[in-house]
Every structure is written in C-alpha cells, then in structure tokens.
Amino acid sequence: MPNPVDFSQFPDHRGHFGRYGGRFVAETLMEALHELDDAWQACRNDPEFLAELDADLARYVGRPTPLYHAERWSRQLGGAQIYLKREDLNHTGAHKINNTVGQALLARRMGKTRLIAETGAGQHGVASATVAARLGMECVVYMGAEDIQRQALNVYRMRLLGATVQPVTSGSRTLKDALNEALRDWVTNVDDTFYMIGTVAGPHPYPLMVREFQAVIGREAREQMLADHGCLPDALVACVGGGSNAIGLFHPFLNDSSVAIYGVEAAGSGIASGRHAATLCAGRPGVLHGNRTYLLNDEHGQITETHSVSAGLDYPGVGPEHAWLKDIGRAHYVAVTDDEALRGFHDLTRTEGIIPALESSHALAYVTQLAPTLRPDQRIVVNLSGRGDKDIYTVAKLEGIQL
Amino acid sequence: MNRIDRRFQALRRSGRKALIPYITAGDPHPERTVPMLHALVAAGADILELGVPFSDPMADGPVIQKACERALAQGMTLRRVLELVHEFRQTDSETPLVLMGYLNPIESFGYEAFVTAAAAAGVDGVLTVDLPPEEADELAAPLNAAGIAPIFLLAPTSSTARIRHTALLARGYLYYVSLKGVTGSAALNVAEVAAKLAEIRALTDLPLGVGFGINSPAAAAAVAAVADAVVVGSTLVSKMAERADAPDDMYRDVGEIIRAMRLAMDA
Numbered sequence: 311m312p313n314p315v316d317f318s319q320f321p322d323h324r325g326h327f328g329r330y331g332g333r334f335v336a337e338t339l340m341e342a343l344h345e346l347d348d349a350w351q352a353c354r355n356d357p358e359f360l361a362e363l364d365a366d367l368a369r370y371v372g373r374p375t376p377l378y379h380a381e382r383w384s385r386q387l388g389g390a391q392i393y394l395k396r397e398d399l400n401h402t403g404a405h406k407i408n409n410t411v412g413q414a415l416l417a418r419r420m421g422k423t424r425l426i427a428e429t430g431a432g433q434h435g436v437a438s439a440t441v442a443a444r445l446g447m448e449c450v451v452y453m454g455a456e457d458i459q460r461q462a463l464n465v466y467r468m469r470l471l472g473a474t475v476q477p478v479t480s481g482s483r484t485l486k487d488a489l490n491e492a493l494r495d496w497v498t499n500v501d502d503t504f505y506m507i508g509t510v511a512g513p514h515p516y517p518l519m520v521r522e523f524q525a526v527i528g529r530e531a532r533e534q535m536l537a538d539h540g541c542l543p544d545a546l547v548a549c550v551g552g553g554s555n556a557i558g559l560f561h562p563f564l565n566d567s568s569v570a571i572y573g574v575e576a577a578g579s580g581i582a583s584g585r586h587a588a589t590l591c592a593g594r595p596g597v598l599h600g601n602r603t604y605l606l607n608d609e610h611g612q613i614t615e616t617h618s619v620s621a622g623l624d625y626p627g628v629g630p631e632h633a634w635l636k637d638i639g640r641a642h643y644v645a646v647t648d649d650e651a652l653r654g655f656h657d658l659t660r661t662e663g664i665i666p667a668l669e670s671s672h673a674l675a676y677v678t679q680l681a682p683t684l685r686p687d688q689r690i691v692v693n694l695s696g697r698g699d700k701d702i703y704t705v706a707k708l709e710g711i712q713l
Numbered sequence: 714m715n716r717i718d719r720r721f722q723a724l725r726r727s728g729r730k731a732l733i734p735y736i737t738a739g740d741p742h743p744e745r746t747v748p749m750l751h752a753l754v755a756a757g758a759d760i761l762e763l764g765v766p767f768s769d770p771m772a773d774g775p776v777i778q779k780a781c782e783r784a785l786a787q788g789m790t791l792r793r794v795l796e797l798v799h800e801f802r803q804t805d806s807e808t809p810l811v812l813m814g815y816l817n818p819i820e821s822f823g824y825e826a827f828v829t830a831a832a833a834a835g836v837d838g839v840l841t842v843d844l845p846p847e848e849a850d851e852l853a854a855p856l857n858a859a860g861i862a863p864i865f866l867l868a869p870t871s872s873t874a875r876i877r878h879t880a881l882l883a884r885g886y887l888y889y890v891s892l893k894g895v896t897g898s899a900a901l902n903v904a905e906v907a908a909k910l911a912e913i914r915a916l917t918d919l920p921l922g923v924g925f926g927i928n929s930p931a932a933a934a935a936v937a938a939v940a941d942a943v944v945v946g947s948t949l950v951s952k953m954a955e956r957a958d959a960p961d962d963m964y965r966d967v968g969e970i971i972r973a974m975r976l977a978m979d980a
Contacts, residue, residue: 324847334816334843336772337879338890341870480778481768490771497772498894500870597816597843598769610790611821612768 317564325514330630333513335600342500347515349420366411371401377534383661390684392677394694395531404696405555406437410506412523414441417504424448424503428492430457430485431621432464433696434508439473449473452491454484460621463700482615485625489599509552510629513600517629524558531691532562545570548693549672551623553632555695573632574676576618577645587616588645589628590636603630619648620668650675667696715860716809716837717885720759721920730937732757732975733922735946737764737780738797739789741957747800748964754808756968757975765794765814772842774897776947791818795834802835811838811864828855838862838885846879853882866890869909880917886942889923897947901926907939930977937978
C-alpha cells in the first residue's frame with residue numbers, strides 16, 4: 311500500500327471509518343448511545359472487566375479455540391496449507407457468543423435488567439438467550455416471521471433458554487426488519503434495556519465494540535500461527551454477512567501488510583440473477599441501521615430484499631469497517647453462490663469430519679478456489695465461524711430428503 | 714425568510730399556535746395526496762409535513778410503517794413526492810410544506826440534486842429522522858443555501874449541550890419528540906413536556922413543535938398551551954387507512970380531526 315494506515319486508530323471518536331460508520335439514528339437514541347459509549351470506554355481498558363471477560367471466555371465459552379490443520383483437505387486441493395479457526399467449537403456452536411458474553415457483562419455493569427437482540431438465522435438469538443439465562447436477565451429476541459419459519463430449531467432453543475421470541479411481520483419479515491423492531495423497542499424501553507447487536511453494524515459504538523469482542527478470534531489465530539510455525543499466514547478467509555466473524559479474524563492482522571485478506575459474501579443464485587446478498591460486491595454506499603456503509607438498495611434508495619441459502623448472510627447491509635477496507639483495498643471481497651457453498655459444506659464434512667455452518671461454507675468454497683493458486687508452503691487461515699447442525703434440515707431439503 | 718418563518722410570525726401576532734398534520738406521500742394512493750393536503754389546509758392546518766416513504770422506517774410505529782409499505786407498493790419514490798409537492802404548489806403558494814423521512818432516499822438522489830429539485834418543487838423544510846446534527850453538515854449546508862430549513866428533532870433525553878448544538882444548526886422550528894418511543898405511541902405526559910420545553914426555550918428562540926402521541930383535540934389543546942406547534946400524524950394516517958376506499962369520506966373525516974383540534978387549540 312502506498313500510504314500505510316495504522317488500523318488500530320480506526321474508527322475515530324465519532325465512529326467513522328473514512329466516510330463509513332458514524333451515528334445515523336433519531337435523536338431519541340442519541341443519549342442511549344452516549345451512555346453505552348461511555349460505559350464501554352470505561353470497561354474496554356478496565357483490568358477487572360477484562361479479567362472477568364477472559365474468565366468467561368475460557369470457562370464458559372471454551373476458548374481458546376483450536377487452529378486446526380486440515381491436512382487431508384489441503385492435500386486434496388493441492389495448494390496452500392489450510393488451517394481452520396474452530397469457532398464452531400465454542401459454546402452454542404458459533405462465534406456469536408464471544409460478543410454476547412462481552413455485551414452481557416457490560417449490560418450488567420450498566421445496571422440494565424432486560425436484554426433485547428435481533429436475529430436472522432437464530433445464532434445470535436441463541437447466544438443472547440444463553441447469556442441472559444446465565445445472568446438471570448429478561449431476554450426478548452426479535453426475529454422476522456419468515457426466518458422463524460426457516461429456523462424452527464433455533465426458535466425452540468431460544469424458548470428453552472427462557473427468551474421471548476417476538477415475530478416481526480413488517481417489511482420483508484427478515485433480519486433487517488428484526489433490527490428495525492429491536493431499535494424501536496430500545497427507544498421505547500431505553501431506561502432498563504440493553505440492546506445487543508449481533509454484528510459489526512449499527513450506530514457507533516457497536517461496530518467498534520462488537521469488533522473488539524470478536525477480535526479474540528484473530529488474536530488467538532495470530533498467536534497460534536506464530537507459536538506453531540513462527541510466521542504469519544499468507545491469507546485469511548472468512549464469510550461476510552454483517553461481517554462480525556470476518557472482522558474478528560481480520561482486525562488483528564490488518565497492520566500485517568504481508569497477509570492477504572478475503573471476505574466472502576453470499577452470491578445466492580448468482581449476482582446477475584438479482585437474488586443474492588453480496589452487499590460489497592454488488593451494492594453501493596448509503597445509510598441504514600445507524601451507519602453509512604454499502605447497501606443493497608434500488609435506484610430510489612429503498613432497501614431491497616436479499617437471498618442466500620444461509621440465513622446468517624441474508625442481510626442487505628454490511629459492517630462499515632468492511633466498506634472502508636474494501637475502498638482502500640486492504641481487504642478483497644468476493645462472492646460465492648449457494649451451490650458453491652453447498653459443495654464447500656460437503657467437501658469439509660467428507661474430508662475432515664467437520665460439518666460446517668452454511669455461512670462458513672461460503673468461506674470454505676472460496677478456499678477451494680484460492681488454495682490451488684498458492685504454493686504448498688503457503689498458509690491460509692479460514693474462519694470456521696459455526697457448526698452446521700442447525701443447517702442439516704436446509705441441506706436435506708435441498709437434496710430432496712425428508713428427515 | 715421562508716414560508717415557515719413567515720407563518721410562525723403571523724401566528725405569533727394573532728396569538729395562535731401552529732397545527733401541523735403529517736401524512737405519508739402516496740398513501741393510500743398517489744392521486745389522493747394532493748387533494749388530502751388541500752383538505753388539511755382548508756380544515757385549519759398551518760404547516761404540512763409530508764412523509765417520504767422508506768422501506769425501513771425505524772423511528773415509526775406500526776401505523777406509519779404500514780403507510781410506507783402501502784405507498785411503496787404504489788411505486789412512490791422521492792422523485793414522485795417532489796412532483797406531488799410541485800402539483801400542490803400550483804394552487805397553494807402560501808402554506809409551508811416540510812418533507813419528513815429518512816436519509817437513504819436523499820443520499821441516493823444526491824444531496825445537491827435533491828436540494829435543487831426540492832427548492833424548485835416548493836419545499837420549505839426537510840426533517841431527516843435519522844440524521845442527527847453531528848452528521849448533518851453535508852446536507853444542512855446546501856439546504857440553507859437554497860433557503861430550505863433543516864429541521865431537527867429533540868427528545869426527552871437530549872442534554873443541554875445537544876440542545877444548544879442542535880439549535881445552532883436548525884432553522885424553521887425544532888421538533889420535540891414528546892415521549893420515549895416511536896410515532897403513534899400513546900403515553901403523552903403534558904407536565905413533562907412543559908418542563909422540557911421550558912429548558913429548551915431558555916436555550917433558543919426557534920419555535921418549538923411537539924409531536925409523537927398527540928391523538929385527540931384535548932391533547933392538542935394541552936400541548937398547544939405549552940408549545941408553539943402541535944404535530945399530528947398517526948391518528949390521521951389511521952383514519953386515512955380506514956377510509957381508503959372512499960376518497961371523499963377520507964378528505965372529509967381526516968379534515969374533521971384537524972378541524973376539531975384547531976377548535977380546541979384556539980378555544
């Protein structure tokens with residue numbers, strides 16, 4: 311890069327990553343965001359808070375997660391060595407809990423008694439309901455009516471954990487509408503309620519705060535790589551919906567300019583079909599859900615509906631830091647289709663005995679393209695952001711199998 | 714001085730308060746919007762707020778969400794909203810008109826292009842719900858240059874520093890959100906509103922409008938006693954939805970709500 315950027319200095323104090331990010335919300339939420347930001351700034355460098363967080367990550371979540379060398383799969387692809395960062399082994403089966411454990415501790419410090427969250431596939435909803443159960447807090451999860459149909463297993467899981475799953479019937483009845491509804495709840499119940507956003511989007515400080523909670527992924531991967539091999543990886547690959555698992559892996563490596571970074575979006579039925587969720591590859595900048603970022607919207611600025619086989623990637627926006635990393639060229643964003651992702655799903659399952667989430671399968675699908683272009687002495691770290699148990703009904707149905 | 718300032722000056726001279734109805738452009742049908750605006754003026758509206766429909770109206774309650782969905786289903790766009798304003802201006806060159814909506818359709822249009830088109834159509838103010846003062850310079854500058862008032866929200870939670878900052882940037886009037894919640898909520902506490910308005914008044918000379926949760930002549934009168942303007946939205950939009958199939962009944966019955974509020978406010 312011509313002008314090296316110190317990535318640890320972003321966002322600025324108003325939450326801007328270049329022209330992206332910021333705080334685009336109604337005045338009714340501004341004080342709540344200030345209160346959250348103050349509480350978060352007080353905690354992020356507080357040794358007591360960080361010790362509590364580390365203890366929870368170790369004993370409740372199960373960190374550190376392994377960095378696993380997928381030897382057989384690497385051999386099969388005939389190129390770079392592939393290492394899986396096993397976020398699927400976290401409690402609740404995905405990276406989402408890294409964030410909810412952190413936000414719940416913060417909520418408790420702020421004296422909030424009620425947690426709300428939005429969810430698409432249900433993974434963040436489950437991770438929210440889980441920490442709420444543990445801390446004895448009330449939990450309401452907003453979920454699009456469409457998604458409730460598609461993700462019955464996770465809905466039941468949230469209810470078992472004691473959460474109220476509130477169906478959202480406005481708009482397209484999916485994740486973006488659940489986010490709108492959670493914001494409406496927050497503005498109405500701001501005194502006792504903490505809103506746990508599940509990804510690195512939303513108004514400042516959410517993109518920063520969620521990144522910091524998820525960056526444990528990249529910090530561990532970096533240490534593990536250095537400890538095991540004495541060098542950094544050549545490339546990182548992660549799937550991008552809102553982008554929290556990706557930024558969690560990428561961020562600790564951003565200042566390492568030798569490390570190539572690839573974010574993989576959902577091309578659904580193909581970008582040309584119009585049925586996709588490839589926000590960075592096919593969208594343009596706009597403002598939604600409190601931040602300026604790339605969006606999928608029509609020529610009149612109305613947000614459009616998205617499609618992906620993976621509900622967790624089915625979102626018309628993306629975290630503002632990714633928008634910025636794309637523009638300045640520090641990360642590359644690509645997209646793979648539903649079919650390619652499904653092949654990635656099967657490949658990993660059959661060659662390594664690991665059933666990946668359909669979200670993570672997008673990253674795996676891109677690895678199958680990238681690995682053969684690299685030498686066998688080069689290394690790719692791919693974020694295996696979640697396990698695929700939740701998706702087996704979807705996969706079976708696509709293959710015409712009734713379970 | 715634009716139409717909004719002139720209107721508040723005239724009202725002040727006559728000792729009256731402004732009544733500001735809100736409707737969503739294109740709801741229930743684009744052809745009904747301009748006649749509805751004229752009917753509102755005939756019934757006693759002083760300033761009009763015309764909602765620009767958006768796919769993700771996160772500060773709005775169910776009534777206005779549904780209005781947005783209906784309008785978008787009719788193919789409503791920001792460009793068409795401006796055409797409706799232009800049409801309204803053919804027979805009303807006096808009543809101030811404020812667009813209220815969300816930022817993304819304006820970003821998509823382009824700030825400069827939007828301001829030029831809005832000025833040409835006869836727009837007097839623009840209230841962008843999800844554009845707080847911190848992020849507003851880029852849009853407020855061209856609006857001010859074109860003589861269009863950037864209008865901002867204040868909330869029960871707004872600090873003294875924020876009120877000061879907002880008042881510096883705002884023109885026309887300040888829109889005080891009367892409660893913690895979304896549009897169409899029903900928990901208005903007039904004593905709390907009065908206390909906060911007194912705090913705001915100590916910091917600015919701009920007229921203060923109050924909205925969110927005003928749904929009856931009594932509520933309008935109570936708010937008018939402490940504010941400079943009363944904004945009414947969801948109550949009208951609900952009535953419009955009820956009468957969507959009978960346009961003449963709709964103009965009459967929605968006009969009746971405004972007329973009753975006007976009477977109560979002027980009593």
